[in-house]
Amino acid sequence: MTVSLAGGKEEVRDLVSDLTAHSRRKGLGWRVKGLTLKRQCERRFAEGISADVQNADVVISLGCGVGAQSMSETFPERRIIPGINTSNMGAPEKKGVFKEKCMGCGRCTIDRTAGICTLARCAKGLQNGPCGGSVDGKCELYPEIDCAWHQVYTILEAKGELSEAVEPVPPKDWSRSHSGGVRTVRSKE
Ligand code: SF4
Numbered sequence: 435m436t437v438s439l440a441g442g443k444e445e446v447r448d449l450v451s452d453l454t455a456h457s458r459r460k461g462l463g464w465r466v467k468g469l470t471l472k473r474q475c476e477r478r479f480a481e482g483i484s485a486d487v488q489n490a491d492v493v494i495s496l497g498c499g500v501g502a503q504s505m506s507e508t509f510p511e512r513r514i515i516p517g518i519n520t521s522n523m524g525a526p527e528k529k530g531v532f533k534e535k536c537m538g539c540g541r542c543t544i545d546r547t548a549g550i551c552t553l554a555r556c557a558k559g560l561q562n563g564p565c566g567g568s569v570d571g572k573c574e575l576y577p578e579i580d581c582a583w584h585q586v587y588t589i590l591e592a593k594g595e596l597s598e599a600v601e602p603v604p605p606k607d608w609s610r611s612h613s614g615g616v617r618t619v620r621s622k623e
């Protein structure tokens with residue numbers, strides 16, 4: 435969260451300052467304390483702030499959705515409030531700007547699509563494309579973004595591997611995707 439400028443030391447400091455000012459204005463008498471830890475999603479780090487969490491009525495987590503849930507599991511008796519709306523798994527483009535490049539489908543097939551994830555980067559999530567609407571390399575739905583399938587073809591063409599693009603990508607095994615309930619992910623799968 436630090437690199438996404440959503441939950442590092444500065445953001446925690448700003449939130450503490452805002453909440454303290456709000457409490458003062460409204461006469462609420464809140465005592466607000468800010469803490470940062472290396473990773474909320476790892477119990478050993480979360481337990482390092484155990485004493486402070488146990489003393490708190492409410493904890494606002496500026497970690498991602500995984501971190502906030504781990505905090506809830508580590509401290510089930512405490513009320514953990516998410517302070518961040520986690521939206522994607524993105525790669526940093528520039529400071530504070532991320533582009534979603536993977537949606538965690540559980541069966542990576544980008545070896546078939548020139549290293550471009552067309553699930554995450556094509557507006558229609560097409561595994562086999564293009565849709566035919568691309569204009570000048572841009573997406574027909576969002577002209578401000580590059581057509582993912584145009585990128586696939588351009589890369590394969592430059593490498594002289596265009597014949598690979600006519601081989602359809604087989605249907606995906608969606609049982610490992612986000613849909614269908616909680617997944618258990620093992621690093622060797
Ligand atoms: S194919 Fe699946 S695992 Fe691979 S980058 Fe795309 S969403 Fe992520």
Ligand code: SF4
Nearest residue numbers: 556565573574581582
């Ligand atoms: S124009 Fe390209 S990125 Fe947009 S929906 Fe069609 S194939 Fe996908």
